[in-house]
Every structure is written in structure tokens, then in C-alpha cells.
Amino acid sequence: MxxxxxxxxxxxxxxxxxxxxxxxxxxxxxxxxxxxxxxxxxxxxxxxxxxxxxxxxxxxxxxxxxxxxxxxxxxxxxxxxxxxxxxxxxxxxxxxxxEEKTVKNRLHLDLHPGEGRREEELARLEGLGARVLRRVQEPSGGWLVMADPEGNEFCLH
Structure with missing residues (x-):
């Protein structure tokens, strides 16, 4: 068996x-x-x-x-x-x-607020203390690379 x-x-x-x-x-x-x-x-x-x-x-x-x-x-x-x-x-x-953060994160979060809500979410996150590091536009789509108040990178899609 x-x-x-x-x-x-x-x-x-x-x-x-x-x-x-x-x-x-x-x-x-x-x-x-x-x-x-x-x-x-x-x-x-x-x-x-x-x-x-x-x-x-x-x-x-x-x-x-x-x-x-x-x-x-x-x-x-x-x-x-x-x-x-x-x-x-x-x-x-x-x-x-x-120690302070000194280099780019090796791991990060991607936030997906939903279709058509990126700019609204961007304003909300900036109001919380986040900042935009750069805008990325590729053939597959676009997103924002952002940083939290201590400089940890995350992406907003």
C-alpha cells in the first residue's frame, strides 16, 4: 500500500x-x-x-x-x-x-493602486512623506520609482 x-x-x-x-x-x-x-x-x-x-x-x-x-x-x-x-x-x-541606508535596496515593494488611480495615489503618498525619484516609461508600461521617508525605494504602478 x-x-x-x-x-x-x-x-x-x-x-x-x-x-x-x-x-x-x-x-x-x-x-x-x-x-x-x-x-x-x-x-x-x-x-x-x-x-x-x-x-x-x-x-x-x-x-x-x-x-x-x-x-x-x-x-x-x-x-x-x-x-x-x-x-x-x-x-x-x-x-x-x-547604520544609515547607503545603497539601493536589493528588495522593494511594488504598489498597485488600481487602473487609473496612479496620480491620485502619488499625491496621497507624497502627502505621507514619500518622494518621486524618477518616472520610468518602457514599452511594457510605466511606473514611478519612489522613496519612503527613510529613502527606501518602492515602485508605484
Missing amino acids: TQTPTPATPVHWKVVVDAADPHAQADFWAAALRYVVEDNSALIGKLLGAGAVPAGLTVESHGRHAWRDLAAVRHPDDPYDEETGTGRGRRLLFQRVP
């Missing part, structure tokens, strides 16, 4: 972005993608109360406890762990690093 192989479980992932100010980056990208900033305050409060983490590892953000060096955003419709506030779906995690 031949056994049917068990289907492999998909690997859970998140995109991690180095940042000088993870909370500002999380706020920008939450607004840009219409995601939500994760709320880890219940977990942090529990850990602080138990003496498991020092207060110096936390800050106040949006009126609640947050990790000093980490902030994440998640898709509002995706599942998340209610005890930790950690998303279980589409997420971006911003982690504080000491």
Missing part, C-alpha cells in the same frame, strides 16, 4: 526592513498600504509586570507600550494573535539599526 505524502505546510514569512526610526516607518507604511500598526501592548505590559523585560526596551507609541526597536504593520483582514498582537499574515516589520 502506497502512502499519500502529507502536503507540505507553507512557510510563514514577513518582510523585515532596517530603519532608523521603526515607529515612524511603521506609521508611514501603515498609512501607505492602509494596513494597521500592530499593538503589542498587552504582551509588553505582561512582560513588564513580570519583570521579564526592562522598561528601557519599550517606548510609548500611539498612547500604548511598544517595543523600542521594533514596530510592525499587518493587513487589517489577516489573522493575528490577540495575546501578543502579532500578525499571522501579510506583515512588514521595521527594526532599528545603527
